[in-house]
Amino acid sequence: MSRTPAYAAELRTALTRAVRGVSERDLARTTEALVSRYRSVAPASAPILASRVHVAAYAAYRMAATHAALSRILGELADRDLAPRSLLDLGGGTGAAAWAAAGAFDSLETITVLDQVEEALGLGRELVRDAASEVLAGATFARAVAGDWPQLEADLVTVSYVLSELDEAAQELLIADAMQRGRAVVVAEPGTPDGYARVLRVRSAMVAAGWTLLGPCPHASECPLVGRDWCHFAARVNRSAEHRRLKGAELSYEDEKFSWVAAARPSLVESPAGQPNSGRILRHPLKRKGFVEFQVCRPDGTAGREVVSKKAGERYRSARDAEWGDTLP
Template structure:
């Protein structure tokens, strides 16, 4: 899942103002501060740190949101309405907005972000984008303590709720739902903690009348066992600067994410299920683990299943199988 050329060009252009060594140092400092979970008001302290954050995190955030939104739009096909406006909450430097712009014909974009430097870098980066991105409105707001001052057909909150405590997660998730005219997409890290956050939000918003679009094929309690967690993965190409900022040598990274997409309207129930793990391929057969309306089950395909067997051999974790 590669970023568009104009976004990569924007990052290269902006990072020319800071040495590679400083960007690497700043990226490591941000990572340490994030893991330490110190004062959240001190997350980003300078323009160079905002640039380092953009280099280190935009590719993975872009990839995860693109993947989750693509699955969501596929599930909406045939009954979902067009979405002309986007509200990106906790936008950072705008990765989720770029992802949405690549999949939805946006006419209006509003990005909500607390950190001043992140808003400044995000605005500069979007000058390289489409007309909708160039005209995006950036709003300062602390979503944990203030009302969210806008609405959108599509609302996205990516890697936001994991920075809040459980009570604030519940409060903010309801604020997000109140802002969504048609669809709300929440993306979190594909960790046990990220999944538990998604599960709590899912429960809260179903009680508010939301309807699940993806990834779940039902609105029943999540059947995943407590020692396991629901998550998906997308492969992200790494630029040289990205590799340096992450301290790795591999030309790619696999970003694990969890997500839920909720709509105002209930769509048709589709037969089949979501693949939860990478298919197990052996000679002449493929076994897949599926989340279905009846719960989690295993299904086996053989060459005798013809086209279905061929499709499943090419499928991956997160795909829908009928």
């Protein structure tokens, strides 16, 4: 069973503790610069986490959202019986994927986070220091440069919110590194058209290598949304008081939009199975009296409208509970 809600609360507490001592003015100014950077579609010309203030601002502004997205992704894979014993997070910075994986997988025994920015790794170590989970508290945060990763292997390799910082050639090298080192690989990017385009390129590389898609796609054919829409999902993020102050927000929550793809080496795909045997819900369902209407991506490689009526009995009851991003009941 996923322990994600408890881990999310523990992470919020750790983040609040970590930003103490950094002036709110510096945090606010640096957060504004980070917001502009994340809205840009151009690769960064230099590491965006260049100082302790940059790292603290990033963690307060972005880490909870990244954690929420990864928790939803990894939680689904756990529900489908993926049970990695080791996690390798490439470019993982302050460790959002480590926290999400620890919350999703009871099977985890080791976590390794690699990044080129020592300040980010230092904050990552600080955040997990008092974690209730032994595997999280014992996570390794090590400095390494993309293209020169140490020769490590893991059951699961994650690459999250990293590709936008690289040009296309460097992106391809990073994904090749991830696939060389992992039995299963998860890639997550912002849920924007350009984030979706990067995920599509990763998906193509995985399919071309003979890997089996684990999600979100219910098929390995060309994405039916190309040219008319983009595939993305959302995860609810509960904002801390610090988070609300930094963003100038009033609501106690926000929805993090993300795109993702996960695949496994063919030898791994015994359990869980490959693509889900049902469609993927692409938008918020329309719930009407007597029926639920969905926009779905189907196992046959098409996308379109599906309706589940009250006459479907148990399937209809399941459909009433289904949400954007779930598999179609």
